[in-house]
Amino acid sequence: xxxxxxxxxxxxxxxxxxxxxxxxxxxxxxxxxxxxxxxxxxxxxxxxxxxxxxxxxxxxxxxxxxxxxxxxxxxxxxxxxxxxxxxxxxxxxxxxxxxxxxxxxxxxxxxxxxxxxxxxxxxxxxxxxxxxxxxxxxxxxxxxxxxxxxxxxxxxxxxxxxxxxxxxxxxxxxxxxxxxxxxxxxxxxxxxxxxxxxxxxxxxxxxxxxxxxxxxxxxxxxxxxxxxxxxxxxxxxxxxxxxxxxxxxxxxxxxxxxxxxxxxxxxxxxxxxxxxxxxxxxxxxxxxxxxxxxxxxxxxxxxxxxxxxxxxxxxxxxxxxxxxxxxxxxxxxxxxxxxxxxxxxxxxxxxxxxxxxxxxxxxxxxxxxxxxxxxxxxxxxxxxxxxxxxxxxxxxxxxxxxxxxxxxxxxxxxxxxxxxxxxxxxxxxxxxxxxxxxxxxxxxxxxxxxxxxxxx
Numbered sequence: 001x002x003x004x005x006x007x008x009x010x011x012x013x014x015x016x017x018x019x020x021x022x023x024x025x026x027x028x029x030x031x032x033x034x035x036x037x038x039x040x041x042x043x044x045x046x047x048x049x050x051x052x053x054x055x056x057x058x059x060x061x062x063x064x065x066x067x068x069x070x071x072x073x074x075x076x077x078x079x080x081x082x083x084x085x086x087x088x089x090x091x092x093x094x095x096x097x098x099x100x101x102x103x104x105x106x107x108x109x110x111x112x113x114x115x116x117x118x119x120x121x122x123x124x125x126x127x128x129x130x131x132x133x134x135x136x137x138x139x140x141x142x143x144x145x146x147x148x149x150x151x152x153x154x155x156x157x158x159x160x161x162x163x164x165x166x167x168x169x170x171x172x173x174x175x176x177x178x179x180x181x182x183x184x185x186x187x188x189x190x191x192x193x194x195x196x197x198x199x200x201x202x203x204x205x206x207x208x209x210x211x212x213x214x215x216x217x218x219x220x221x222x223x224x225x226x227x228x229x230x231x232x233x234x235x236x237x238x239x240x241x242x243x244x245x246x247x248x249x250x251x252x253x254x255x256x257x258x259x260x261x262x263x264x265x266x267x268x269x270x271x272x273x274x275x276x277x278x279x280x281x282x283x284x285x286x287x288x289x290x291x292x293x294x295x296x297x298x299x300x301x302x303x304x305x306x307x308x309x310x311x312x313x314x315x316x317x318x319x320x321x322x323x324x325x326x327x328x329x330x331x332x333x334x335x336x337x338x339x340x341x342x343x344x345x346x347x348x349x350x351x352x353x354x355x356x357x358x359x360x361x362x363x364x365x366x367x368x369x370x371x372x373x374x375x376x377x378x379x380x381x382x383x384x385x386x387x388x389x390x391x392x393x394x395x396x397x398x399x400x401x402x403x404x405x406x407x408x409x410x411x412x413x414x415x416x417x418x419x420x421x422x423x424x425x426x427x428x429x430x431x432x433x434x435x436x437x438x439x440x441x442x443x444x445x446x447x448x449x450x451x452x453x454x455x456x
Contacts, residue, residue, distance in 0.1 A: 028089070063151050126178065227303075240284075
């Protein structure tokens with residue numbers, strides 16, 4: 001590996017310049033005006049793989065194209081699938097950017113641009129690492145497949161069907177995804193668990209029009225009052241969700257996991273200051289990190305009803321609506337919970353109210369065994385590259401593509417984020433540490449070596 005590491009060091013400036021080339025393409029998947037830019041970005045990536053001698057294909061979809069590439073075949077060696085995305089979030093509001101979002105700018109050891117960390121920079125670490133192996137050794141120590149999509153920021157509408165219809169083509173021993181963050185500065189992490197989600201729209205409709213609250217109040221069920229009672233009934237004062245059977249399938253945290261989370265350098269006071277609150281709450285009996293990462297939750301995401309203008313208007317509203325979601329932990333079934341929720345809501349619905357519940361989307365949680373061979377290989381590679389052993393974390397958010405790969409391919413998913421929590425993903429002044437960019441390339445190159453070894 002010493003020759004490969006020397007090559008990576010010599011190529012650092014070139015790698016940054018190539019990343020800047022891709023960042024200059026405004027591949028904003030949500031905006032039709034950038035349709036041509038989306039294709040330009042896909043073609044840029046496809047040509048990059050082609051120059052490395054990979055077999056490549058730009059695959060049309062009903063939305064933006066997928067890019068698929070395979071390295072030259074290495075017999076009797078493992079196969080790894082790398083996932084990433086080339087689309088980015090809209091950059092507006094432009095006036096909040098210190099430098100233009102699609103003119104990459106180096107500042108204070110970081111590269112500022114939309115897509116720098118989410119996900120062009122992190123995705124390319126796994127491309128440049130493969131290049132290093134090919135240039136220095138003439139071949140990779142294993143087989144690599146790449147699936148790079150252009151719809152991650154708009155829901156990955158085309159990806160799930162493609163994965164399920166191409167199981168044989170995508171068959172592998174593990175999937176590698178770098179589209180996240182380390183635990184903190186100088187502290188790399190491996191994410192081994194994700195929460196799932198079940199998201200709903202609830203609409204309560206009462207009278208056929210808004211009514212005068214003085215003339216009709218006390219005789220007609222107020223949809224806003226009813227909505228408040230129903231939403232409050234879904235959780236108790238101890239932070240326990242009241243949907244029947246909600247906790248039946250929850251896999252409890254192991255003592256090992258609780259000890260590992262407790263040992264992490266988490267500063268609760270700093271956390272309070274970061275989000276601007278004076279205190280925390282949640283399910284009793286669990287720490288803040290356990291609640292964030294590994295326990296199910298219920299949150300109201302939006303409310304609407306009645307008069308919202310200036311001053312007063314004594315109205316009994318015609319309807320009331322709420323958006324709410326459950327974050328689910330591994331082994332909870334979103335469909336099962338949805339059925340129990342509908343039964344509970346029907347029982348809570350008062351006279352004179354018509355209730356309508358629509359499900360937006362759901363995805364189950366994912367848990368990768370911490371003692372898997374692929375996680376052990378990743379830990380060795382990261383420690384060699386970063387000079388520090390990774391910690392093991394879960395993630396409170398949901399990444400549907402991870403569930404898709406896990407269910408369709410039946411393999412471990414390695415979530416190896418090279419970014420930081422303050423990289424401003426989806427916000428103005430998105431950035432990526434250049435030190436972490438180069439560490440990520442090195443860790444990726446070492447990962448290919450570690451994964452090619454027989455399992456220990």
